[in-house]
Amino acid sequence: MATLETTFAGIRSLNPFWLASGPPTNCGEQIMRAFDAGWGGAVWKTIGAQVTNVSSRYSSLDWNGQRMVGFNNIELISDRPPQVNLREIAEVKRRYPRHVVIASLMVESRREAWHQMVSRAEDAGADGLELNFGCPHGMSERGMGSAIGQAPEYCGQITEWVKEKARTPVIVKLTPNITDIRLPARAAKGAGADALSAVNTINSITGIDLETLEPRPKVDGQSSHGGYCGPAVKPIALSMVQQIMSDPQAALPLSGIGGIGSWQDAAEFLLLGAGTIQVCTAVMHYGYRIVEDMCDGLLAWMRRKGFATISEFRGLSLPRMQEWKNLNLNYRVVARIHEESCIGCQLCYTACWDGAHQCIHLDRMQGGLEEPVKGTDPRFVQHQPNPQGKPAPAMVLAESMRRITVTPIPRLDLHDGGLNRDRPPLGRIPRVDEDECVGCNLCSLVCPVPECITMERADTGVARETWEERSARDQGQKEGEIWES
Amino acid sequence: MSETSSFYSKAKATEEIAQRFADLRPPLSAKAAVAEALRCLYCFDAPCMGACPTHIDVPRFIKKIASGNLEGSARTILEANILGASCSRACPVQVLCEGACVMHYQNQKPIEIGRLQRFAMDALYASGDLHPFSPCDLSGRETGKGVALIGAGPASLACAAELRRRGVRAVVFDARPLPGGLNTYGIAEYKLPLAESLREIDLLTQLGVEFHFETSVDAAMLAELEVDYDAIFLGVGLAGIKKLGVAGEELEGVVSALDFIAAYKCGDLLRVPERVAVIGAGNTATDAAIAAVRLGAREVHVVYRRGSEQMSAFAFEYEHARQMGVSFLWYRMPARIIGEGKVEALELVEVREREDGSLSPATGQSVLLEVGLVVKAIGQGTHAEFVQEMQGGKPAKVRMEKGRILVNRETGQTSNPKYFAGGDCTNGGREVVDAVADGKRAGVGMATWLGGHDGDA
């Protein structure tokens, strides 16, 4: 039977779903409710010298009616006194001994200060420590947070200090606001960290109020760089997690963070090598209850795929991430429109003409379907755009605008004006010229109907060859000559 | 003596009519409009745009609603359709733009294009801004040419707007006291209130259109106008409802649907008798029947000599009438109208349809329908024939067929090059949006013919 139970850097957890350090983990009362809802662990809101927060502090990126596609904040670490947080950690651990409580810590860069904080957190009963080297606003101006995460040598230094004292596993939380995230990760690993977590929030300005000209979030007419998170950052977080996990000098047990809101998101982080995942924004948006589907959905997927435990599939997609030079140049796909599901919106047409390679045409009524597919690959045969002189978008549009249309009136028109509501007219369904299609995916991405455009394998009849292999073979030859051959 | 004061202020606002004829398609709130606008896929060469006779760039104006650019949205609408507000309410969108929306093929509700269009136009009114277009904005100057337009209906108004934007003087003559033709006097009040038609014409008047009301143009006057103006546009629409030709037709309480509708829209008719019969089964008949219900009738019968399959009303209008409780009597013909000075009953005979489509009495028996009002809605006649009776030995020679004026559909030009025409008098009687499309093409066609700027060069 499949199980979500897992062990991360020696810490046993009921499931891989932890709350990330943030507002959902502000206090014990919240965290106990989260455990009741099904969360396996929680990283306490970062504890350090008490701070004062500004008001307001959050803003969001909304997209086409969807709220909070991206989210940002200029909040600091916990604004509660450390002793209150530590007392509540003890209480939570007493009442929920099987749930994981990690203390997130950030103090000034002095050895004694860190030693003292580590002892206090462990005495309170924390199962592990997370060092917040990621916060990109406010704390960094005080030489903490991402100011540490961006300097690998500081990162190593503080990890060393902490490891001198710590008895529980030490997790270093990394900032994405850096050119190469592997460098601080290597420093942390070199200094003895037990695990990593990535990523913290990304520097951002979500937008500007066009009435008042104030950037958001607004604080008395001004704003400050905020940390970006939520669904929009998942691709960035995934890429960073992969970079770390594919680097033997950096790889450690890793808790994946950034834009996770569903079991699918979680599965993706796990497939790229994460051992647990952490969630902040999605819980701020919808509440603790989302974890139920995350557990349920992940388990169902594991059963479908035949995985009994998380470790059975952890990292399985890592080898599939390669440098570009290792990709097969002779692999080819072409777009295929499935007529029966097409609704005739022609978004694929306009996208291909303006944003890709001009190989989708509106010529089904003009016999376009009868044109033979020769099987040529436009990537090798140097071509002119639109070699067959098919009508360009502006011509298509002008033709429509010239057409005289009238209201179909039953009394005047023989046809009853009843439109066919099941299928679009054939002339509206585009056609892909497979000899011109470069197989970029764009049309299939813009098509509003799922599975209506699929990318089909087109056999090139040529054996696998990578860029690296080709360069070696053609050493000395000029690129242009290769294409012309 | 051109009259250009506010027409809107001349609408007799009757609280009672407003209440009884509340909007069938109520306006969208700002939030609902944005949510609906976001559903639109932004199709290329959008089918909705193709289905609209004026080819409004629907996805473009809808995206502007979504982005909060309401000013630009209204401009996009007006660029294609100068009566965009009237059309948004009057259009049978089910068989036009919304009927063509690709959402149907996804088993989803079509985008509510009509209501979104109204939202953008209402926002323009609310802003108090001037018309986005101005006289000569396409020509840069007055051309010194002038056109007389006969009729102030949608066709003439659309034509006049194109002419004014191209520096051609536009002088409109109408037999009625207010402009708009059936847009003002004929469209069901729960779709397009009379005041709203006038409000849009006020906006359009900013382009410098001149009006002469209560001026019925006959052959003699047309001959004068032909001398005084460089070209003539005929937008005279159709004539009144045809006669039934049965005994008792002259009784009090026997009215034409057009007069009946105009009377309640003008606030001159607030009540109808308990029982009403409407004769005919086209859109005018269903409009009249629904109006009778809203005006307090308890029993409304639509009498039609053929079956439901042959009725010329749109299916959704028929549905609407049935939902309002209107009853339909098929295969019945009025034999006579009975009453002492005033209508008391309608005698109906049952008829049968022969193989060849002609009708014959079915049983010979007749039934009496007790009614206090008979509304005739058996189709409009034509009345453009006067253009052929030109005097002074100079016949206008405007070619016609079955009462319709024949035109080149792209330019609106008639067989007489100086005469252009559009709207119901050329297309046999369609919808407001068709008249606007005709008028627009004719306006551009005339300006080009007059050597004015065609705006696209």
Ligand SMILES: Cc1cc2nc3c(=O)[nH]c(=O)nc-3n(C[C@H](O)[C@H](O)[C@H](O)COP(=O)(O)OP(=O)(O)OC[C@H]3O[C@@H](n4cnc5c(N)ncnc54)[C@H](O)[C@@H]3O)c2cc1C
């Ligand atoms: C009852 C009814 C309901 C309708 N409902 C709708 C609806 O819901 N939606 C929709 O889109 N369409 C509807 N229509 C159709 C629509 O109103 C017409 O298609 C449209 O108004 C035609 O415009 P027009 O400019 O061609 O003619 P009209 O609107 O008929 O305007 C013609 C004008 O010319 C004037 N005129 C005529 N002869 C002369 C003359 N010799 N001298 C001076 N003036 C003259 C008339 O007074 C009139 O003002 C409806 C029509 C009717 C009859």
Ligand SMILES: Cc1cc2nc3c(=O)[nH]c(=O)nc-3n(C[C@H](O)[C@H](O)[C@H](O)COP(=O)(O)O)c2cc1C
């Ligand atoms: C309002 C807010 C406050 C946060 N405070 C802390 C903090 O005190 N310490 C810390 O290590 N990370 C803090 N974070 C970062 C989160 O722990 C997490 O790394 C980040 O939000 C990315 O995950 P997400 O996309 O699930 O939100 C905070 C995030 C938010 C949104």
Ligand code: SF4
């Ligand atoms: S984007 Fe998809 S649904 Fe739209 S026309 Fe292209 S294939 Fe059809």
Ligand code: SF4
């Ligand atoms: S004018 Fe009428 S048909 Fe055209 S888009 Fe607007 S509502 Fe639809």
Ligand code: SF4
């Ligand atoms: S067809 Fe429908 S979805 Fe497409 S642009 Fe028009 S309104 Fe939008």
